[in-house]
Amino acid sequence: MSGRTARDPAAGIALAHGAFNVVGGLWPLLHLRSFEWVFGPKSDDWLQMTTGGLLTSAGLAQLAAATDPGGGPAHARRVGLGTALTLLAVDLVYVPKGRIRPTYLLDAAMQTAWITTWLRTTRRA
Secondary structure, three states: HHHHHOOOOOHHHHHHHHHHHHHHHHHHHHOOHHHHHHHOOOHHHHHHHHHHHHHHHHHHHHHOOOOOOHHHHHHHHHHHHHHHHHHHHHHHHHHHOOOOOHHHHHHHHHHHHHHHHHOOOOOOO
């Protein structure tokens, strides 16, 4: 861990959230069967692959930005808030409609936690 990461809470959050997004994005890419066991079968595997790839890319961007002294943590914050807000909206719209399983409410709780964590960091970070 670099000195910047140790002193900058936003850098630490960027690393944690980036890793979370990479793992979450890789899961359906590497083992769709277990992903569908938890979150329900999907009719369009290509959509799961696309979402997984985009989430992995966002997470990798957060990881790369975490310790960049030229505004990297602020970039990671924007990416993190954008992904978390998007995923939270999907969870909260489609669980009540019965289009996705209630287990997505676990994801909604995690996305809410990331949003809260990012909003508690300063915009300067």
